[in-house]
Amino acid sequence: MLLAFEPWPENIETIKSQLELNQIMNCTVIEAAVSDSAGEVEFCGGADTSTAHIKRQENERRETHIVKSVTLDEFSTARRPADFVKMDIEGAETIALKGAHELLNSANPPKFMIELHGQAAAQRVCEILERESYSFYTLERARIQSSFMPSHVLALPNKTIA
Numbered sequence: 001m002l003l004a005f006e007p008w009p010e011n012i013e014t015i016k017s018q019l020e021l022n023q024i025m026n027c028t029v030i031e032a033a034v035s036d037s038a039g040e041v042e043f044c045g046g047a048d049t050s051t052a053h054i055k056r057q058e059n060e061r062r063e064t065h066i067v068k069s070v071t072l073d074e075f076s077t078a079r080r081p082a083d084f085v086k087m088d089i090e091g092a093e094t095i096a097l098k099g100a101h102e103l104l105n106s107a108n109p110p111k112f113m114i115e116l117h118g119q120a121a122a123q124r125v126c127e128i129l130e131r132e133s134y135s136f137y138t139l140e141r142a143r144i145q146s147s148f149m150p151s152h153v154l155a156l157p158n159k160t161i162a
Contacts, residue, residue, distance in 0.1 A: 012031055034069070040069055041066070042064050042067075070099075072100035073102045076106075087114045113155075132157070
């Protein structure tokens with residue numbers, strides 16, 4: 001079973017229509033943002049629908065919506081925990097990971113493919129995941145040894161139990 005988390009109304013409809021058009025029956029769209037707390041967050045439009053994001057600054061002047069938010073921990077408690085998480089959430093990766101403490105510390109923590117938005121965000125993501133004993137790889141599976149991170153990384157747990 002695949003899950004797609006999407007809070008932006010226009011994107012929700014696009015995803016659902018693409019799933020139907022392509023006859024994909026094993027994917028459920030969860031109409032919520034992944035965050036560090038469950039409830040609601042203010043969500044801002046971006047330059048286009050692919051860059052909508054959790055509001056980061058009070059002075060952002062883009063269209064906003066109040067959307068439902070969930071944590072990865074909350075969601076994993078209600079369902080079978082994720083084995084793999086693909087994360088492209090426009091700079092809110094650290095926020096989402098803060099809501100995944102239990103999942104990251106579980107017996108079988110998930111693998112991640114993360115799109116990083118800038119080196120400052122990459123550093124924060126790396127700090128969180130390194131504390132949880134993750135290693136980083138390029139999409140071609142070459143281990144990343146330096147502090148410079150490419151825009152897409154695989155983060156694999158070092159503590160997997162079969």
